[in-house]
Amino acid sequence: MKIVVDRQVCAGHALCAAKAPDVYRLDDEGYCCSDGAIVPPQLHEQARLGARHCPEAAILLVVDEDTP
Ligand code: F3S
Numbered sequence: 001m002k003i004v005v006d007r008q009v010c011a012g013h014a015l016c017a018a019k020a021p022d023v024y025r026l027d028d029e030g031y032c033c034s035d036g037a038i039v040p041p042q043l044h045e046q047a048r049l050g051a052r053h054c055p056e057a058a059i060l061l062v063v064d065e066d067t068p
Contacts, residue, residue, distance in 0.1 A: 001062065002036065002061070003023070003034045003047065003062075004059070004060040005034060010054075011058075012029065012031045012032075014026055020043075023043050024059075
């Protein structure tokens with residue numbers, strides 16, 4: 001699973017990192033900077049939880065056969 005964050009859409013609500021601190025990182029200004037990060041299988045559920053809570057729907061989780 002890969003994280004795709006639309007940095008144009010992210011408004012720094014930080015709920016992604018609050019709900020899924022093991023998955024999402026924030027930059028110094030509080031915006032999500034996990035774009036392109038690979039999520040290991042044991043954290044998929046947490047990744048989905050964090051993405052669901054983003055009020056801007058800025059996070060897309062991409063699942064394909066090439067990424068774990
Ligand atoms: Fe940004 Fe949404 Fe997280 S607005 S900081 S991706 S909760």
